[in-house]
Amino acid sequence: MTIEVWTWPTPNGHKVHIALEELDLPYTVVPVNIGAGEQFRDDFLAITPNHRIPAIVDPDGPGGKPLSLFESGAILVYLAEKAGRLVPADPAARYACLQWLMFQMGGVGPMFGQYGHFHSYAPERIPYAMDRYAKEVQRLHRVLEKRLSGSEYLAGDEYSIADIATFPWIRLPERRGIDLAHYPAVQRWHDAIAARPAVRRGVEVLSERQRRGPMTDQERENMFGATQFKVR
Structure with missing residues (x-):
């Protein structure tokens, strides 16, 4: 059905x-x-x-x-x-997957969304808000960089819903003033996921x-x- x-x-x-x-x-x-x-x-x-x-x-x-x-x-x-x-069967890997899924839900999505709002949509420019969320976007990229420098995917060796949740927020990084060349592990991860046929669709x-x-x-x-x- x-x-x-x-x-x-x-x-x-x-x-x-x-x-x-x-x-x-x-x-x-x-x-x-x-x-x-x-x-x-x-x-x-x-x-x-x-x-x-x-x-x-x-x-x-x-x-x-x-x-x-x-x-x-x-x-x-x-x-x-x-x-x-797309959820690991191994209990430890499963919780790693859910951990990074919640990282996206509670961090990446809300913070990147606030960046977009104050930089692109707010009726007035508020320097404090713009600076705060720009720095938070950079910080979250550093967290991802550290994780992906030692792991192929966010949950470990397996591609999972944690990667699927996070990827749409990382694509089009120029919208958030980010150059992925400064985050080579995130760039590697991004490019691998972007090349997947299902992701393209x-x-x-x-x-x-x-x-x-x-x-x-x-x-x-x-x-x-x-x-x-x-x-x-």
């Missing part, structure tokens, strides 16, 4: 696209245009009360019953366990719907303004 993926072409969306492609799980895409405010539609809120992409609906969930799930990290764990791949999902050009006032309101704080 086909998994519905409610998504948009963002790093968090790409995580799930890549995982589905790597795991050969059949899926259909339900676009949720976050610039147009579609994340606030009732049908999407019925799946995720947090009105953030991505979310999935698996008609063949545990026990053969439908399952809806939000939060990209939880989705990756679910998909990997459903397919029996995953980052192309909804690429034709990607916003081009400056953000409009309405898009800014839908993504960062008071609309998201409305009581629902």
